[in-house]
Amino acid sequence: MIARYTGAMLGLFAFAVVITAGLLAHNSFSLTLSRAVFALFAFLVLGLVLGTAAQLVVGEYEKNRESEIDRQYEEKSSASTDSEAERTPGGDDAASVPT
Numbered sequence: 001m002i003a004r005y006t007g008a009m010l011g012l013f014a015f016a017v018v019i020t021a022g023l024l025a026h027n028s029f030s031l032t033l034s035r036a037v038f039a040l041f042a043f044l045v046l047g048l049v050l051g052t053a054a055q056l057v058v059g060e061y062e063k064n065r066e067s068e069i070d071r072q073y074e075e076k077s078s079a080s081t082d083s084e085a086e087r088t089p090g091g092d093d094a095a096s097v098p099t
Contacts (some may be wrong), residue, residue: 002003002058010047014039 018039022032 002055003048006054007044007047008053010050011040014043034077 015036018036019032022035027035
């Protein structure tokens with residue numbers, strides 16, 4: 001999704017810039033329009049490539065961050081379980097003493 005939006009935005013931006021530059025340079029309509037359409041498709045492809053790269057980078061960061069959070073959670077939960085077992089005399093068996 002990011003790649004499509006990036007491609008569309010860059011393509012339309014390039015189209016607008018080339019149209020504006022052509023009008024300011026007093027080029028003919030057909031020359032300006034043909035250059036603008038070429039720029040539109042060229043920057044569309046460039047935007048798709050850059051957007052795909054950005055999407056991969058963000059996905060990789062998200063996966064690494066998630067595994068880091070999972071690792072930290074596992075460390076904290078194992079540390080809290082160990083400290084609770086040390087505080088209870090007799091470990092888990094103390095809670096199940098027959099009456």
